[in-house]
Amino acid sequence: MRAAPAIAAKLLRDPSAALGLLIILLLVAVAVLAPLIATHPEAVWDMNPRHRLLPPSETYLFGTDRMGADIFSRILFGARITLTIAIVAVGAALMIGVPIGLISGWRGTWLGETLMRVSDIFLAVPQIVLAIAISQTLGPSIENVILALSVTYWPWFTRLVHAEVRALKNETFIEAAVALGLPTWRIVLMHVLPNVLSPIIVRISLGMGFTILTASALGFLGLGAPPPAPEWGRMISEAREFLPEAWWSALAPGLAIFLVVMGFNLLGDGLRDVLDPRIRRGNTG
Amino acid sequence: MATPGDNLLEVESLRVSFRTEAGTARVLDGVNLALRAGEIMGLVGESGCGKTTLANAILGILAANARHEAGRIRFAGEDLLTMPRRRMEDEVRGRRITFIPQDPYGSFNPLFTVGAQTFEVMKWKSPLRAPGAGRGIAGFLSRYPRARRRTDAKAIAQMLRAVQMPDPAAATGKLPHEFSGGQRQRLMIALALLPQPRLVIADEPTTALDVTIQAQILKLLKELAKSGGISVLLTTHDLGTAYEICDRITVMYAGQVVETAPVDDFFRRPHHPYTVRLLDSLPRPGRALSEIGGEVPRLIDPPAGCRFHPRCTRATAICRSEHPPVTQLASGHEVRCYHPLTEAAPP
Numbered sequence: 001m002r003a004a005p006a007i008a009a010k011l012l013r014d015p016s017a018a019l020g021l022l023i024i025l026l027l028v029a030v031a032v033l034a035p036l037i038a039t040h041p042e043a044v045w046d047m048n049p050r051h052r053l054l055p056p057s058e059t060y061l062f063g064t065d066r067m068g069a070d071i072f073s074r075i076l077f078g079a080r081i082t083l084t085i086a087i088v089a090v091g092a093a094l095m096i097g098v099p100i101g102l103i104s105g106w107r108g109t110w111l112g113e114t115l116m117r118v119s120d121i122f123l124a125v126p127q128i129v130l131a132i133a134i135s136q137t138l139g140p141s142i143e144n145v146i147l148a149l150s151v152t153y154w155p156w157f158t159r160l161v162h163a164e165v166r167a168l169k170n171e172t173f174i175e176a177a178v179a180l181g182l183p184t185w186r187i188v189l190m191h192v193l194p195n196v197l198s199p200i201i202v203r204i205s206l207g208m209g210f211t212i213l214t215a216s217a218l219g220f221l222g223l224g225a226p227p228p229a230p231e232w233g234r235m236i237s238e239a240r241e242f243l244p245e246a247w248w249s250a251l252a253p254g255l256a257i258f259l260v261v262m263g264f265n266l267l268g269d270g271l272r273d274v275l276d277p278r279i280r281r282g283n284t285g
Numbered sequence: 286m287a288t289p290g291d292n293l294l295e296v297e298s299l300r301v302s303f304r305t306e307a308g309t310a311r312v313l314d315g316v317n318l319a320l321r322a323g324e325i326m327g328l329v330g331e332s333g334c335g336k337t338t339l340a341n342a343i344l345g346i347l348a349a350n351a352r353h354e355a356g357r358i359r360f361a362g363e364d365l366l367t368m369p370r371r372r373m374e375d376e377v378r379g380r381r382i383t384f385i386p387q388d389p390y391g392s393f394n395p396l397f398t399v400g401a402q403t404f405e406v407m408k409w410k411s412p413l414r415a416p417g418a419g420r421g422i423a424g425f426l427s428r429y430p431r432a433r434r435r436t437d438a439k440a441i442a443q444m445l446r447a448v449q450m451p452d453p454a455a456a457t458g459k460l461p462h463e464f465s466g467g468q469r470q471r472l473m474i475a476l477a478l479l480p481q482p483r484l485v486i487a488d489e490p491t492t493a494l495d496v497t498i499q500a501q502i503l504k505l506l507k508e509l510a511k512s513g514g515i516s517v518l519l520t521t522h523d524l525g526t527a528y529e530i531c532d533r534i535t536v537m538y539a540g541q542v543v544e545t546a547p548v549d550d551f552f553r554r555p556h557h558p559y560t561v562r563l564l565d566s567l568p569r570p571g572r573a574l575s576e577i578g579g580e581v582p583r584l585i586d587p588p589a590g591c592r593f594h595p596r597c598t599r600a601t602a603i604c605r606s607e608h609p610p611v612t613q614l615a616s617g618h619e620v621r622c623y624h625p626l627t628e629a630a631p632p
Contacts, residue, residue, distance in 0.1 A: 108349070172391030178346055179386065180476070181379025182409055190405060191394050 010274045017270020023263030031079040038077065040070035053246045063248035066238065067228070071252045074230035078253065081231050082260065085146055085215045086208045092150035093207070097157025098200065102188055104158070105165025116162060119155035127152045128214055135223040142225045145218050149211050160203055164196040198275035202268055209264030216257050232257050292359075293516050294320040294343070294484060299356030301335075301342055310584040312338045314540040316356070317611075320516050322483070325507065327527035327548075328520040329563070330537035333581050336520040339537075340486045343518070344384060345373050361483065379410045383477040385487040385506075389469035389494070393461035399472055400441075400457025403479070404429065407437045410480040444475045448505060467498035474506055484516045491526060503530045524567060528552060533617070536560050539582050539592040546618040556614060556625035559593045591622070599624045 012018045035041050039061065048068030056063045062071040100119070104112035122130070134148035168174055168191075177187045218224045219233025227234065232253040239250035296318040303310045312335045320326050328336050341347050343358055345365060358365040360382065365373060386392045393402060408414075408429045413436060445453035448471040461469065470490060477485050487506065491499040507530040510517045521527055527534050528548065535545040536557065544557040555561045562577045579596035582588055591609050594600040601624065609623045 172386055172388045173394045176384070176386045176392040176473075177394075179344055179379070179384035180406055180410065181374055181377075182406065183374070186405070186409070190397075194396050195394070 007274050011270050014270045014273065016266045017273070020263045020266025020268075020270060023259055024267060027079055027083060027260050027263065030076055031083045034073075034076040034080060038070075038073035040073045041077075053242060053249065055246075056248050062252040063246070065235070065249045066242060066246075069228075071235075071249060074235065075232070075252055075256050078230040078232045078235065078256065079260075081142065081225060081229060082212055082215065085142065085149065086211045089146045089149035089153065089211050089215070090204055090207045092146070093153035094157055094200070094204065096150070097154035098161050100154070101158040101161025102165060102192065105162040106169070106184075106188055106192065108166075112162075115158070119158040122152060122155040123159065127210075128217060131214055131218060132221065132223065135218055140223050140226050142229070145215055145224050148218070149214060153207060153211060156207065157200070157203060160199055161196055164199055165192055168192055168195055198271075202272045202275060205264050205268035205271055209261040209268065212257065212264070213261050291321050292319045293322040293324075293361060294318070294518070295357075295359040296339070296343070297357045297359070299339070299342065299358065300354035301338055301347065302352050302354055303348070304350045304352065305585070308585040311587065312351075312540050312584055313342065314587075316537070316540070316542055318535060318542065318545075320484070320518060322516055323511070323514045324532045325510060325517040325519060325530055327531035327534040328518060328537060329522065329524060329527050329534055331522060331581055333584075334537045335540040336522075336537055337488055340384075340488050340518065340520055343486060344378055344382060345370075346378070376416045379406070380412075380480050381482050382484045382486065383410075383480055383482040385470075385473050385477045385485060385490045387489045387492060389466050389473055392473055393469065395461055398458055398460055399464070400459075402461075403441055403457065403472075403476060404434070404437070406476055407441065407479060408434075411437050411440075412481040413437065440479060441475075444479050445472075447478075447509060448472070448475045450475070466494050467502060470494060470498075470502050471505065474502070474509065478509055478513065478515070481513075482515060484518065485510065487517060487519045489521050489523075490519070492521075492523070499526065500529065506530065524564065536563065539587055540584055541592060542621065543593065544618075544620045544622075546614075546620075547616075550615060550618050554615075554618075556618070556620040557593075557622050558597050558599050558624070558626065561626060562596075 011021065030037065039059075048064070051060070051064050051068040052066055054060055054064040054068075060070050060072065062075065065071055065074070097119075100115050104115040106112075130152045131145075131148040134151060135144045138144040138147065174187065174191055177191050182190075215224065216231075216233030216236075219231040220237045222234070222237065224234055225231045227238075235253040236250050236257075239246065239253070243250055296316055299313050299316045300311065301313040303312055316335070316339060318326075318328075318339070328339065330336050338347070338351070342351075342353070343360075343365065347353075353366055356366075360377065365377065368377070393399065397405075411433060413433050441457070442453060445456055450456050450468065450471055456464075456472070464472065473490070477487075485506075490506070491502050494502060503526060506517065509515070517530075519527070519531060531548050533545065533547050534551045536543050536559065538559050544551075544555070544560045546555075551560070552564070555564055559577075562575075565575045566577060568574055577596060582592055582595065588595055588605075590606050591597070591600070591604045594604040597604065603623050607623075609621050611619050611621050612625065613619055614625075
């Protein structure tokens with residue numbers, strides 16, 4: 001626990017993890033400061049038909065779209081939507097998945113088995129298919145995208161925590177804590193949870209990237225935020241009909257999605273190298 | 286057997302079985318054991334004879350597939366098997382009966398300081414804590430009462446000196462990996478003694494340590510137990526360990542007690558053929574190592590009669606069909622055998 005500065009230092013020494021962290025910090029900064037950075041904040045939602053589909057220039061850094069809105073500004077405001085969806089969806093999945101994993105891992109009784117079979121059912125269907133089905137049924141909105149993503153992502157946390165807890169239960173210090181008569185909830189919170197924190201953190205980072213990708217796919221299919229919200233996936237979808245002439249209108253949101261997903265994946269992989277107890281044990285002997 | 290009043294712990298015809306895929310294994314089959322207050326009892330036997338199961342049964346932490354079939358475990362006049370689970374967890378386990386694990390290297394959570402883990406135990410198991418205080422939701426929200434924490438901190442500092450931790454003041458701020466195996470076992474002894482228990486169950490506490498450290502740790506455990514009037518149930522497969530510190534020794538074989546005797550009598554006049562063979566298997570200068578032929582029987586289908594008969598050189602027809610009764614020999618010396626070594630070998 002007190003090793004946090006050491007872990008951060010180790011992480012920054014890994015160039016790809018440092019790059020990932022940089023991209024994510026940039027994303028957060030952009031999302032927070034969007035109204036200040038945006039060159040045409042008013043043009044995000046306003047129509048400006050005279051400036052339709054202009055190529056990148058000094059006024060319009062990434063060009064304009066079919067409504068005449070500045071794509072650069074829309075990308076900046078889109079970062080807010082993307083980040084909100086990813087944080088809330090992964091956070092909700094975490095809140096559902098981790099407690100269920102702890103319970104089912106600690107108690108291998110009928111309750112634990114039932115919970116695991118339920119999560120198996122969710123894992124049996126590809127996430128994107130299930131998410132499409134849910135958001136299609138509920139109608140296109142950001143809230144429903146978040147709901148669909150968290151409902152489909154929690155079993156990944158459950159599986160992970162379940163497996164880690166099962167392995168931890170055989171550790172001597174857990175057996176010793178049981179034999180010393182500490183309350184069960186205390187053992188789970190004090191001794192089990194902190195020891196599964198590392199894989200959870202790694203899974204959060206990878207899950208953010210994965211969730212952003214799925215959210216963009218839903219947006220592309222018209223199941224995300226309704227227009228004219230500057231949702232990156234929807235922006236690509238809207239740019240399709242003007243390809244290849246207005247290439248810039250699809251390139252910018254595509255690059256944004258690519259960079260952010262790569263950032264989270266690089267950071268996740270870097271965190272895995274630094275945090276994963278198995279690899280760490282291997283290094284220290 | 287001694288009168289009930291003298292005994293702190295009495296295990297009476299305890300049967301515990303495990304359901305496995307191959308069938309039901311009777312791991313404890315009619316075990317009797319009596320432990321007086323302040324006595325150090327060695328529980329000796331080969332691996333798989335049921336020592337650890339007996340220790341876990343007394344602590345009430347048997348695995349989920351284990352089943353109590355019969356018998357009683359009386360501790361300070363109360364039957365632990367019929368005691369409500371919450372009371373057992375709150376007032377007995379970790380409080381009046383504590384535990385020293387086998388492997389000191391893995392017995393601390395690697396993420397927290399030794400001090401944090403010691404206070405965590407004391408928060409719930411301090412002798413100053415009222416029984417049942419802060420259970421359920423109240424316990425979930427409760428903090429460590431500050432006055433008690435201060436008093437407990439003094440007790441911890443004193444205990445760390447008692448277990449001869451070098452630099453006890455700095456010890457609480459260190460992480461577990463900063464201690465050697467011997468030091469960690471000293472810490473485990475401190476943790477086991479801090480709740481001021483009446484009985485400590487030590488499950489092979491020194492097998493993972495160097496021989497030179499073993500003797501120090503055993504001596505320390507004996508001194509502290511004797512000065513505090515604490516009973517110790519020490520499971521071990523090492524007769525040397527048992528000889529070092531025990532007052533009495535009980536030998537288990539395949540889930541049954543075969544012989545129990547005061548330590549001097551045990552080593553001078555062993556009666557059960559298995560005990561004799563066990564003692565003969567100790568290496569001694571000028572003599573070839575002697576092993577016990579055969580292996581411990583499977584507990585799913587143990588041999589009929591005396592369970593040792595397939596490996597016993599003195600076995601006769603009756604040993605193969607009838608389970609031998611307990612024979613009282615000299616004071617406190619009991620043996621379960623038709624042909625103990627007091628009589629001449631059968632023809």
